[in-house]
Amino acid sequence: MIDPRPLLDQSAEAIAAAVRSRRYSARALVLECLTRAQRCDVPINSITRLLKVRALVEADAVDAKVAAGIDPGPLAGVPYGVKDLFDVAGLPTTAGAGFRRNAGQATHDAVAVERLRDAGAILVATLNMDEFAYGFATVNDVWGTTRNPHDPERLAGGSSGGSAAAVAAGILPFTLGSDTNGSVRIPASLCGIWGLKPTHGTLPMGGVFPFVETLDDIGPFARSANDLSLIRTVLKSEFSDPTSPNKLRIGRLCGWFAQNVTPPMQGSINALAAAIGGVEEVELSGASRARSAAFIMTAMEGGARHLPELRRRPLEFDPATRDRLIAGAAFPAEAAEKAMAMREEFRTEVARLFDRFDILIAPTVPGIAPRFDNPVIEVDGINMPARSSLGLFTQPISFAGLPVVAAPVGAHDGMPLGVQLIGAPGSDALLLAFAADLERRGLLGLGILPS
Amino acid sequence: MTDYQVSTPASELSRAESGSDLATFISHSRAIAVPDDCIPGIADAWRLLAQHWRHLGEDEAA
Numbered sequence: 148m149i150d151p152r153p154l155l156d157q158s159a160e161a162i163a164a165a166v167r168s169r170r171y172s173a174r175a176l177v178l179e180c181l182t183r184a185q186r187c188d189v190p191i192n193s194i195t196r197l198l199k200v201r202a203l204v205e206a207d208a209v210d211a212k213v214a215a216g217i218d219p220g221p222l223a224g225v226p227y228g229v230k231d232l233f234d235v236a237g238l239p240t241t242a243g244a245g246f247r248r249n250a251g252q253a254t255h256d257a258v259a260v261e262r263l264r265d266a267g268a269i270l271v272a273t274l275n276m277d278e279f280a281y282g283f284a285t286v287n288d289v290w291g292t293t294r295n296p297h298d299p300e301r302l303a304g305g306s307s308g309g310s311a312a313a314v315a316a317g318i319l320p321f322t323l324g325s326d327t328n329g330s331v332r333i334p335a336s337l338c339g340i341w342g343l344k345p346t347h348g349t350l351p352m353g354g355v356f357p358f359v360e361t362l363d364d365i366g367p368f369a370r371s372a373n374d375l376s377l378i379r380t381v382l383k384s385e386f387s388d389p390t391s392p393n394k395l396r397i398g399r400l401c402g403w404f405a406q407n408v409t410p411p412m413q414g415s416i417n418a419l420a421a422a423i424g425g426v427e428e429v430e431l432s433g434a435s436r437a438r439s440a441a442f443i444m445t446a447m448e449g450g451a452r453h454l455p456e457l458r459r460r461p462l463e464f465d466p467a468t469r470d471r472l473i474a475g476a477a478f479p480a481e482a483a484e485k486a487m488a489m490r491e492e493f494r495t496e497v498a499r500l501f502d503r504f505d506i507l508i509a510p511t512v513p514g515i516a517p518r519f520d521n522p523v524i525e526v527d528g529i530n531m532p533a534r535s536s537l538g539l540f541t542q543p544i545s546f547a548g549l550p551v552v553a554a555p556v557g558a559h560d561g562m563p564l565g566v567q568l569i570g571a572p573g574s575d576a577l578l579l580a581f582a583a584d585l586e587r588r589g590l591l592g593l594g595i596l597p598s
Numbered sequence: 599m600t601d602y603q604v605s606t607p608a609s610e611l612s613r614a615e616s617g618s619d620l621a622t623f624i625s626h627s628r629a630i631a632v633p634d635d636c637i638p639g640i641a642d643a644w645r646l647l648a649q650h651w652r653h654l655g656e657d658e659a660a
Contacts (some may be wrong), residue, residue: 228630439650444599446647470639473630474647482651489654535646 155179159225159320159374163267166224169213173224177269180226184272184318189304191294193312196238196273201367205269212267214591220267222381223387228272230307230324231290232280233257233365234354242356243276243306245289246456246463257354259323259365259382266381271319276308278465278472280304280325280358281449281472283333284522288465297562302533303548304334305367311338314368318590321369321378325558327358328441329511329541331366332553336511336565339555339559339593342368343579346572347548359448361487362441362545369592372552372583379575392581397423398504400569403438403480404428404540407526409514411572415557415564416510422593426508431500435541437493440486443550447483467534490546497547501571506581508566510540511553515562540567550575552582554591566591 151158154165154176165171181199188194212219229235232242234253241247255261260270275293277285285293285308293308295301296316303312307324311334314322324331326344335342343366350365357363367378399420405413420426450472451458453464457476461469500507513524523530524537544551549569556566566583570578586592632640 436654439653442650443647443654446643457630461630461636466636466639469632471643472637473632473640474635474643476630477644478647478651482647482654485651485654 155183155226155320156317157320157445158371158506159369162225162320163221163223166209166267167213167219171224173209173269174203176224177202177206177226177271180271180319187316187318188313190299191296191312191316193274193290193293193303193309193316193318194228194272195241195275195309197243197288198235198271198273200272202269205264209267220265221377222263223267225226225268225320226271227263227268228274228302228310228313228322229257229260229270229305229321230310230322231273232276232356232580233260233273233323234423235260235270238273240356242280243278243287244464246460246549248289249336253354255354258351259355262351262382262384263378268381272313274307274313274322276309277306277534278468279449279453280306280327280330281445281468282331282534284534285309285334286467286534295516295562297339298516300520301518302337302522304337304512304516305534305583306330308334310368311335311340311342314338314340321363321374323366323367323369325355325358325363326545327362327364329538331368332538332541332551332565332567333509333557335368335553336555336563337516339558339563339565340368340370341372341375341582341592342553343365343575344545344551344553345379345575346550347545348421349573349575350379352592357452359445361444361448364545372554372579372586372592375552376576376579376583379579391529392577392584395505395581396503397426398429398500398507399426400431400507400509401428402432403434403543404431404509407513407524407539408510409559411557411559412510412514412564416566418506419506419556419566421592422588423567423585427504429500429504429507431497431507431543433489433493433496436489436542437546438539440493441542441546442485443478443482446471448475450474450476451460471535494545494547497549505570505574506578507569509544511565511567512537513539515559515564544569548572550578552578554582554585555593555595556591559596
Protein backbone atom coordinates (compact mmCIF):
# COMPACT_ATOMS: atom_id res chain seq x y z
CA MET A 148 0.00 0.00 0.00
CA ILE A 149 1.33 3.45 -0.87
CA ASP A 150 1.71 5.80 2.10
CA PRO A 151 -0.11 9.01 1.10
CA ARG A 152 1.82 11.20 3.57
CA PRO A 153 4.69 13.45 2.45
CA LEU A 154 7.93 11.46 2.59
CA LEU A 155 9.28 13.59 5.47
CA ASP A 156 6.31 12.51 7.60
CA GLN A 157 7.00 8.83 7.07
CA SER A 158 9.27 6.53 9.03
CA ALA A 159 13.06 6.80 8.83
CA GLU A 160 13.00 3.34 7.28
CA ALA A 161 10.61 4.48 4.50
CA ILE A 162 12.61 7.65 3.83
CA ALA A 163 15.85 5.68 3.49
CA ALA A 164 14.15 3.19 1.16
CA ALA A 165 12.99 6.05 -1.10
CA VAL A 166 16.50 7.52 -1.25
CA ARG A 167 18.23 4.18 -1.81
CA SER A 168 15.88 3.33 -4.65
CA ARG A 169 16.42 6.78 -6.25
CA ARG A 170 12.75 7.72 -5.90
CA TYR A 171 13.85 10.80 -3.97
CA SER A 172 17.21 12.54 -3.68
CA ALA A 173 18.79 13.23 -0.31
CA ARG A 174 19.39 16.85 -1.39
CA ALA A 175 15.70 17.43 -2.16
CA LEU A 176 14.74 15.90 1.18
CA VAL A 177 17.19 18.06 3.10
CA LEU A 178 16.03 21.23 1.35
CA GLU A 179 12.43 20.33 2.18
CA CYS A 180 13.41 19.64 5.77
CA LEU A 181 15.25 22.98 6.12
CA THR A 182 12.23 24.84 4.74
CA ARG A 183 9.95 23.00 7.12
CA ALA A 184 12.26 23.75 10.05
CA GLN A 185 12.25 27.47 9.29
CA ARG A 186 8.47 27.49 8.95
CA CYS A 187 7.43 25.23 11.80
CA ASP A 188 9.98 25.85 14.55
CA VAL A 189 9.04 29.44 15.39
CA PRO A 190 6.21 28.64 17.82
CA ILE A 191 8.03 25.75 19.55
CA ASN A 192 11.68 26.82 19.53
CA SER A 193 13.24 23.37 19.37
CA ILE A 194 16.27 24.27 17.20
CA THR A 195 19.38 26.12 18.35
CA ARG A 196 21.39 25.92 15.09
CA LEU A 197 20.41 24.90 11.55
CA LEU A 198 23.38 23.30 9.79
CA LYS A 199 22.44 24.01 6.18
CA VAL A 200 25.88 23.87 4.58
CA ARG A 201 26.94 20.70 6.35
CA ALA A 202 23.58 19.03 5.66
CA LEU A 203 23.76 19.71 1.93
CA VAL A 204 27.34 18.41 1.73
CA GLU A 205 26.27 15.19 3.49
CA ALA A 206 23.20 14.89 1.26
CA ASP A 207 25.27 15.26 -1.89
CA ALA A 208 27.62 12.55 -0.64
CA VAL A 209 24.67 10.19 -0.16
CA ASP A 210 23.28 11.01 -3.62
CA ALA A 211 26.71 10.44 -5.16
CA LYS A 212 26.90 6.99 -3.56
CA VAL A 213 23.45 6.08 -4.84
CA ALA A 214 24.39 7.25 -8.34
CA ALA A 215 27.55 5.13 -8.20
CA GLY A 216 25.63 2.05 -7.14
CA ILE A 217 27.11 2.07 -3.63
CA ASP A 218 24.75 1.38 -0.73
CA PRO A 219 24.71 4.59 1.37
CA GLY A 220 23.44 2.77 4.45
CA PRO A 221 20.20 1.96 6.28
CA LEU A 222 19.48 5.61 7.10
CA ALA A 223 20.29 6.98 3.64
CA GLY A 224 19.24 10.61 3.35
CA VAL A 225 17.26 10.68 6.61
CA PRO A 226 17.52 14.14 8.21
CA TYR A 227 18.02 14.28 11.97
CA GLY A 228 19.13 16.56 14.80
CA VAL A 229 21.10 16.22 18.02
CA LYS A 230 20.72 17.69 21.47
CA ASP A 231 23.18 20.51 21.87
CA LEU A 232 25.59 18.38 23.91
CA PHE A 233 26.86 16.14 21.08
CA ASP A 234 30.13 17.25 19.54
CA VAL A 235 29.67 18.48 15.99
CA ALA A 236 32.97 19.18 14.24
CA GLY A 237 33.56 22.88 13.75
CA LEU A 238 31.03 24.03 16.36
CA PRO A 239 31.29 24.73 20.08
CA THR A 240 29.40 22.15 22.15
CA THR A 241 27.30 24.43 24.32
CA ALA A 242 25.51 21.84 26.50
CA GLY A 243 22.84 24.52 26.76
CA ALA A 244 25.09 26.96 28.64
CA GLY A 245 25.30 30.53 27.37
CA PHE A 246 28.90 30.96 28.46
CA ARG A 247 29.94 27.96 26.34
CA ARG A 248 28.90 29.73 23.11
CA ASN A 249 32.51 30.82 22.86
CA ALA A 250 33.99 27.48 23.91
CA GLY A 251 36.47 25.92 21.50
CA GLN A 252 35.10 24.23 18.41
CA ALA A 253 34.80 20.48 18.48
CA THR A 254 37.49 18.92 16.31
CA HIS A 255 35.52 15.72 15.65
CA ASP A 256 31.93 14.61 15.57
CA ALA A 257 30.66 12.60 18.53
CA VAL A 258 30.94 8.85 17.92
CA ALA A 259 27.14 8.58 17.62
CA VAL A 260 27.10 11.30 14.95
CA GLU A 261 29.92 9.53 13.07
CA ARG A 262 28.00 6.25 13.09
CA LEU A 263 24.81 7.89 11.88
CA ARG A 264 26.73 9.64 9.09
CA ASP A 265 28.29 6.33 8.07
CA ALA A 266 24.74 4.92 7.87
CA GLY A 267 23.70 7.73 5.52
CA ALA A 268 21.79 9.97 7.96
CA ILE A 269 22.06 13.74 7.47
CA LEU A 270 22.70 16.04 10.43
CA VAL A 271 20.49 19.09 10.00
CA ALA A 272 20.25 20.80 13.40
CA THR A 273 21.35 21.09 17.00
CA LEU A 274 18.50 21.14 19.49
CA ASN A 275 17.53 22.97 22.67
CA MET A 276 17.97 21.61 26.20
CA ASP A 277 18.08 22.61 29.85
CA GLU A 278 21.46 24.05 30.83
CA PHE A 279 23.92 21.18 31.34
CA ALA A 280 20.95 18.78 31.05
CA TYR A 281 19.93 19.61 34.63
CA GLY A 282 16.15 19.92 34.38
CA PHE A 283 12.96 18.35 33.09
CA ALA A 284 11.58 21.48 31.41
CA THR A 285 13.81 22.81 28.57
CA VAL A 286 13.47 26.30 29.91
CA ASN A 287 16.78 27.83 28.86
CA ASP A 288 17.99 31.27 29.93
CA VAL A 289 19.85 31.88 26.67
CA TRP A 290 18.16 29.84 23.93
CA GLY A 291 14.66 30.30 25.29
CA THR A 292 11.91 27.86 26.18
CA THR A 293 10.96 24.91 24.01
CA ARG A 294 7.19 24.58 23.84
CA ASN A 295 5.03 21.51 23.47
CA PRO A 296 3.87 21.08 19.85
CA HIS A 297 0.50 19.76 21.11
CA ASP A 298 -0.08 22.96 23.10
CA PRO A 299 2.53 25.74 23.16
CA GLU A 300 1.26 26.84 26.57
CA ARG A 301 2.62 23.61 28.05
CA LEU A 302 6.08 22.21 28.79
CA ALA A 303 7.79 20.01 26.23
CA GLY A 304 9.66 18.30 29.06
CA GLY A 305 13.42 18.03 29.36
CA SER A 306 16.21 18.06 29.39
CA SER A 307 16.11 16.84 25.76
CA GLY A 308 12.98 18.91 25.06
CA GLY A 309 14.23 20.28 21.72
CA SER A 310 14.90 16.75 20.49
CA ALA A 311 11.39 15.58 21.42
CA ALA A 312 9.54 18.65 20.18
CA ALA A 313 11.29 18.62 16.77
CA VAL A 314 10.06 15.06 16.14
CA ALA A 315 6.58 15.70 17.55
CA ALA A 316 6.21 18.81 15.38
CA GLY A 317 7.11 16.82 12.27
CA ILE A 318 10.28 18.82 11.63
CA LEU A 319 12.64 15.84 11.87
CA PRO A 320 11.97 12.09 11.51
CA PHE A 321 14.32 11.29 14.38
CA THR A 322 16.69 12.97 16.82
CA LEU A 323 19.19 12.11 19.54
CA GLY A 324 19.03 13.16 23.17
CA SER A 325 20.52 12.05 26.44
CA ASP A 326 18.91 10.54 29.53
CA THR A 327 20.43 10.74 33.02
CA ASN A 328 17.29 10.74 35.15
CA GLY A 329 14.54 10.71 32.51
CA SER A 330 15.65 13.32 29.97
CA VAL A 331 14.65 11.20 26.96
CA ARG A 332 11.65 9.46 28.50
CA ILE A 333 9.95 12.53 30.00
CA PRO A 334 9.95 14.78 26.90
CA ALA A 335 9.05 11.81 24.70
CA SER A 336 6.00 11.19 26.86
CA LEU A 337 4.94 14.81 27.21
CA CYS A 338 5.30 15.35 23.44
CA GLY A 339 3.67 12.04 22.45
CA ILE A 340 6.52 10.31 20.59
CA TRP A 341 8.78 7.29 21.09
CA GLY A 342 12.04 7.43 23.03
CA LEU A 343 14.69 4.92 24.04
CA LYS A 344 16.87 4.95 27.13
CA PRO A 345 19.22 2.03 26.49
CA THR A 346 20.81 -0.31 29.00
CA HIS A 347 23.35 1.90 30.76
CA GLY A 348 26.65 2.11 28.95
CA THR A 349 25.63 0.32 25.76
CA LEU A 350 25.49 3.26 23.32
CA PRO A 351 28.60 5.32 22.49
CA MET A 352 29.21 8.32 24.76
CA GLY A 353 32.36 9.57 23.02
CA GLY A 354 32.06 13.29 22.27
CA VAL A 355 28.95 13.74 24.43
CA PHE A 356 29.18 16.48 27.08
CA PRO A 357 28.76 14.62 30.37
CA PHE A 358 26.40 15.42 33.22
CA VAL A 359 26.51 12.48 35.67
CA GLU A 360 28.65 9.80 34.10
CA THR A 361 27.44 7.06 36.44
CA LEU A 362 23.93 7.58 35.03
CA ASP A 363 24.30 9.23 31.58
CA ASP A 364 23.14 7.51 28.38
CA ILE A 365 22.29 8.74 24.92
CA GLY A 366 19.06 7.71 23.24
CA PRO A 367 16.98 8.30 20.11
CA PHE A 368 13.51 9.84 19.66
CA ALA A 369 11.39 8.67 16.73
CA ARG A 370 7.85 8.22 15.40
CA SER A 371 7.80 4.45 15.70
CA ALA A 372 9.27 1.60 17.69
CA ASN A 373 10.78 0.17 14.50
CA ASP A 374 12.66 3.40 13.86
CA LEU A 375 14.02 3.36 17.42
CA SER A 376 15.21 -0.16 16.80
CA LEU A 377 16.88 0.73 13.50
CA ILE A 378 18.66 3.75 14.98
CA ARG A 379 19.83 1.74 17.98
CA THR A 380 21.39 -0.92 15.80
CA VAL A 381 23.22 1.78 13.81
CA LEU A 382 24.45 3.45 17.01
CA LYS A 383 25.63 0.12 18.39
CA SER A 384 27.11 -0.97 15.05
CA GLU A 385 25.60 -4.33 15.78
CA PHE A 386 23.05 -5.99 13.56
CA SER A 387 21.43 -9.07 15.02
CA ASP A 388 18.51 -11.28 14.11
CA PRO A 389 15.04 -10.01 15.02
CA THR A 390 13.92 -11.01 18.50
CA SER A 391 10.55 -12.67 19.01
CA PRO A 392 8.41 -11.09 21.72
CA ASN A 393 6.31 -14.22 22.29
CA LYS A 394 5.25 -15.58 25.68
CA LEU A 395 6.65 -12.75 27.72
CA ARG A 396 5.92 -12.38 31.42
CA ILE A 397 4.62 -8.84 31.91
CA GLY A 398 4.39 -7.05 35.25
CA ARG A 399 2.82 -3.74 36.08
CA LEU A 400 4.61 -1.70 38.72
CA CYS A 401 2.35 -0.60 41.56
CA GLY A 402 3.27 0.91 44.95
CA TRP A 403 5.48 3.96 44.30
CA PHE A 404 4.52 3.88 40.61
CA ALA A 405 0.78 4.01 41.32
CA GLN A 406 0.94 6.94 43.75
CA ASN A 407 0.54 10.51 42.53
CA VAL A 408 -0.71 9.27 39.16
CA THR A 409 -3.60 11.22 37.58
CA PRO A 410 -6.81 9.30 36.78
CA PRO A 411 -6.36 9.64 32.98
CA MET A 412 -2.87 8.13 33.20
CA GLN A 413 -4.14 5.37 35.47
CA GLY A 414 -6.96 4.70 33.01
CA SER A 415 -4.61 4.48 30.02
CA ILE A 416 -2.33 2.01 31.78
CA ASN A 417 -5.33 -0.02 32.95
CA ALA A 418 -6.51 -0.22 29.34
CA LEU A 419 -3.05 -1.23 28.10
CA ALA A 420 -2.69 -3.94 30.75
CA ALA A 421 -6.16 -5.29 30.00
CA ALA A 422 -5.47 -5.42 26.27
CA ILE A 423 -2.16 -7.24 26.77
CA GLY A 424 -3.77 -9.67 29.20
CA GLY A 425 -2.20 -11.67 32.02
CA VAL A 426 -0.39 -8.65 33.42
CA GLU A 427 0.48 -9.11 37.09
CA GLU A 428 0.77 -6.22 39.55
CA VAL A 429 4.12 -6.14 41.27
CA GLU A 430 5.99 -3.86 43.65
CA LEU A 431 9.57 -2.74 43.21
CA SER A 432 10.69 -2.21 46.76
CA GLY A 433 13.15 0.59 47.39
CA ALA A 434 11.98 2.66 44.39
CA SER A 435 11.45 5.88 46.32
CA ARG A 436 14.82 5.50 48.06
CA ALA A 437 16.41 4.86 44.68
CA ARG A 438 14.94 8.12 43.46
CA SER A 439 16.39 9.93 46.46
CA ALA A 440 19.78 8.36 45.86
CA ALA A 441 19.67 9.37 42.18
CA PHE A 442 18.71 12.89 43.20
CA ILE A 443 21.71 13.12 45.54
CA MET A 444 24.21 11.55 43.13
CA THR A 445 23.08 13.88 40.36
CA ALA A 446 23.53 17.05 42.39
CA MET A 447 26.84 15.94 43.89
CA GLU A 448 28.48 14.54 40.78
CA GLY A 449 27.15 17.42 38.66
CA GLY A 450 28.31 19.92 41.28
CA ALA A 451 31.79 18.40 41.41
CA ARG A 452 32.05 18.42 37.61
CA HIS A 453 31.16 22.09 37.29
CA LEU A 454 33.03 23.29 40.36
CA PRO A 455 35.82 25.07 38.47
CA GLU A 456 33.33 27.07 36.39
CA LEU A 457 31.09 27.68 39.40
CA ARG A 458 34.08 29.24 41.12
CA ARG A 459 35.14 31.21 38.06
CA ARG A 460 31.79 32.60 36.88
CA PRO A 461 28.82 31.62 39.02
CA LEU A 462 26.70 34.46 37.70
CA GLU A 463 26.93 33.19 34.13
CA PHE A 464 25.07 29.99 35.03
CA ASP A 465 21.30 29.78 34.80
CA PRO A 466 20.31 30.44 38.45
CA ALA A 467 18.03 27.37 38.50
CA THR A 468 21.00 25.19 37.56
CA ARG A 469 23.66 27.01 39.56
CA ASP A 470 21.90 26.86 42.91
CA ARG A 471 21.38 23.09 42.70
CA LEU A 472 24.94 22.48 41.52
CA ILE A 473 26.40 24.57 44.34
CA ALA A 474 24.24 22.78 46.91
CA GLY A 475 25.40 19.46 45.44
CA ALA A 476 29.07 20.48 45.46
CA ALA A 477 28.79 21.51 49.11
CA PHE A 478 26.88 18.43 50.28
CA PRO A 479 28.58 15.95 52.63
CA ALA A 480 30.62 13.31 50.81
CA GLU A 481 29.01 10.61 52.99
CA ALA A 482 25.75 11.17 51.13
CA ALA A 483 27.29 10.17 47.80
CA GLU A 484 28.83 7.07 49.37
CA LYS A 485 25.49 6.08 50.83
CA ALA A 486 23.72 6.66 47.53
CA MET A 487 26.25 4.47 45.71
CA ALA A 488 25.83 1.70 48.29
CA MET A 489 22.07 1.94 47.92
CA ARG A 490 22.49 1.49 44.16
CA GLU A 491 24.02 -1.94 44.66
CA GLU A 492 21.17 -3.00 46.99
CA PHE A 493 18.59 -1.71 44.54
CA ARG A 494 20.15 -3.52 41.60
CA THR A 495 19.90 -6.76 43.54
CA GLU A 496 16.22 -6.07 44.20
CA VAL A 497 15.64 -5.30 40.53
CA ALA A 498 17.44 -8.47 39.41
CA ARG A 499 15.15 -10.49 41.70
CA LEU A 500 12.13 -8.96 39.99
CA PHE A 501 13.43 -9.86 36.54
CA ASP A 502 13.66 -13.50 37.61
CA ARG A 503 9.85 -13.40 37.52
CA PHE A 504 9.18 -10.92 34.71
CA ASP A 505 10.57 -10.08 31.29
CA ILE A 506 9.04 -6.63 30.97
CA LEU A 507 7.60 -4.16 33.46
CA ILE A 508 5.11 -1.38 32.73
CA ALA A 509 5.03 1.94 34.60
CA PRO A 510 3.90 5.50 33.95
CA THR A 511 6.59 7.87 32.71
CA VAL A 512 5.14 10.96 34.37
CA PRO A 513 2.05 11.49 36.55
CA GLY A 514 -0.11 12.97 33.78
CA ILE A 515 -0.12 15.39 30.85
CA ALA A 516 2.42 18.19 30.38
CA PRO A 517 2.11 20.96 33.00
CA ARG A 518 1.24 24.48 31.84
CA PHE A 519 3.88 27.22 31.84
CA ASP A 520 1.66 29.42 33.98
CA ASN A 521 1.53 26.68 36.64
CA PRO A 522 4.66 24.55 36.14
CA VAL A 523 4.15 22.18 39.05
CA ILE A 524 3.15 18.59 39.71
CA GLU A 525 1.43 17.40 42.86
CA VAL A 526 3.52 14.98 44.93
CA ASP A 527 1.88 13.64 48.08
CA GLY A 528 -0.48 16.61 48.14
CA ILE A 529 2.30 19.20 47.78
CA ASN A 530 2.91 21.23 44.61
CA MET A 531 6.52 20.66 43.52
CA PRO A 532 8.38 22.41 40.67
CA ALA A 533 8.02 20.35 37.48
CA ARG A 534 11.55 21.29 36.41
CA SER A 535 13.07 19.26 39.22
CA SER A 536 10.29 16.81 40.11
CA LEU A 537 8.98 15.27 36.89
CA GLY A 538 11.42 12.38 37.29
CA LEU A 539 9.35 10.73 39.99
CA PHE A 540 8.92 7.49 38.02
CA THR A 541 11.93 7.66 35.72
CA GLN A 542 14.74 8.21 38.23
CA PRO A 543 14.48 4.86 40.04
CA ILE A 544 14.61 3.01 36.72
CA SER A 545 17.69 4.72 35.28
CA PHE A 546 19.33 4.47 38.69
CA ALA A 547 19.31 0.69 38.12
CA GLY A 548 20.68 1.14 34.57
CA LEU A 549 17.69 -0.57 32.92
CA PRO A 550 16.64 -0.18 29.28
CA VAL A 551 13.34 1.62 28.77
CA VAL A 552 11.14 2.36 25.80
CA ALA A 553 8.94 5.41 26.36
CA ALA A 554 5.77 5.22 24.28
CA PRO A 555 2.53 7.15 23.75
CA VAL A 556 -0.20 5.24 25.58
CA GLY A 557 -3.18 7.60 25.43
CA ALA A 558 -4.34 11.19 25.60
CA HIS A 559 -6.28 13.53 27.85
CA ASP A 560 -7.55 17.00 26.93
CA GLY A 561 -5.76 16.66 23.61
CA MET A 562 -2.41 16.06 25.32
CA PRO A 563 -0.33 12.85 25.19
CA LEU A 564 0.20 10.42 28.05
CA GLY A 565 3.30 8.25 28.12
CA VAL A 566 4.25 4.86 29.49
CA GLN A 567 7.60 3.20 30.25
CA LEU A 568 8.24 -0.36 29.05
CA ILE A 569 11.16 -1.52 31.18
CA GLY A 570 13.42 -4.48 30.50
CA ALA A 571 16.23 -6.34 32.25
CA PRO A 572 19.75 -5.09 31.54
CA GLY A 573 20.78 -6.08 28.00
CA SER A 574 17.23 -6.86 26.83
CA ASP A 575 16.90 -3.75 24.64
CA ALA A 576 16.22 -5.69 21.41
CA LEU A 577 13.50 -7.78 23.06
CA LEU A 578 11.96 -4.70 24.60
CA LEU A 579 11.85 -2.93 21.25
CA ALA A 580 10.32 -5.99 19.57
CA PHE A 581 7.62 -6.07 22.26
CA ALA A 582 6.98 -2.34 21.80
CA ALA A 583 6.73 -2.75 18.01
CA ASP A 584 4.24 -5.58 18.50
CA LEU A 585 2.05 -3.39 20.73
CA GLU A 586 2.30 -0.61 18.16
CA ARG A 587 1.17 -2.97 15.38
CA ARG A 588 -1.78 -3.97 17.53
CA GLY A 589 -2.76 -0.31 17.97
CA LEU A 590 -2.14 -0.31 21.73
CA LEU A 591 0.76 2.16 21.71
CA GLY A 592 2.07 4.82 19.35
CA LEU A 593 1.27 8.03 17.56
CA GLY A 594 -1.86 6.50 16.07
CA ILE A 595 -3.70 6.73 19.38
CA LEU A 596 -3.00 10.45 19.79
CA PRO A 597 -5.17 13.33 18.57
CA SER A 598 -3.87 14.61 15.20
CA MET B 599 29.71 38.31 48.54
CA THR B 600 29.56 35.06 50.47
CA ASP B 601 32.35 32.55 50.23
CA TYR B 602 31.19 28.97 49.86
CA GLN B 603 33.80 26.35 50.52
CA VAL B 604 32.86 23.00 49.31
CA SER B 605 31.86 19.77 51.05
CA THR B 606 30.19 20.32 54.37
CA PRO B 607 30.89 17.72 57.07
CA ALA B 608 27.98 15.39 57.66
CA SER B 609 27.93 16.26 61.34
CA GLU B 610 26.92 19.79 60.39
CA LEU B 611 24.07 18.71 58.14
CA SER B 612 21.19 19.44 60.48
CA ARG B 613 22.44 22.95 61.18
CA ALA B 614 23.14 23.59 57.53
CA GLU B 615 19.62 22.49 56.65
CA SER B 616 18.29 25.67 58.15
CA GLY B 617 19.91 27.38 55.19
CA SER B 618 20.31 30.55 57.23
CA ASP B 619 24.07 30.69 57.06
CA LEU B 620 25.61 28.01 54.91
CA ALA B 621 28.98 29.71 55.09
CA THR B 622 29.19 28.63 58.75
CA PHE B 623 29.31 25.01 57.71
CA ILE B 624 32.30 25.17 55.48
CA SER B 625 35.08 22.69 55.94
CA HIS B 626 37.07 22.56 52.72
CA SER B 627 39.23 25.16 51.11
CA ARG B 628 37.55 25.27 47.69
CA ALA B 629 35.54 28.48 47.62
CA ILE B 630 32.62 29.51 45.44
CA ALA B 631 31.94 33.21 45.65
CA VAL B 632 28.30 34.09 45.03
CA PRO B 633 26.29 37.22 45.75
CA ASP B 634 24.24 37.11 48.93
CA ASP B 635 20.98 37.20 46.99
CA CYS B 636 21.79 33.70 45.66
CA ILE B 637 21.71 32.24 49.16
CA PRO B 638 17.95 31.56 49.35
CA GLY B 639 18.04 29.52 46.13
CA ILE B 640 21.07 27.54 47.24
CA ALA B 641 19.53 26.97 50.66
CA ASP B 642 16.32 25.65 49.05
CA ALA B 643 18.33 23.26 46.90
CA TRP B 644 20.33 22.19 49.95
CA ARG B 645 17.18 21.50 51.99
CA LEU B 646 15.73 19.37 49.20
CA LEU B 647 18.93 17.32 49.06
CA ALA B 648 18.86 16.95 52.82
CA GLN B 649 15.28 15.64 52.64
CA HIS B 650 16.37 13.02 50.14
CA TRP B 651 19.33 12.01 52.29
CA ARG B 652 17.07 11.67 55.30
CA HIS B 653 14.72 9.53 53.22
CA LEU B 654 17.56 7.13 52.43
CA GLY B 655 18.26 6.68 56.15
CA GLU B 656 14.63 6.53 57.29
CA ASP B 657 13.65 3.64 55.09
CA GLU B 658 16.75 1.73 56.05
CA ALA B 659 15.88 2.02 59.73
CA ALA B 660 12.34 0.85 58.99
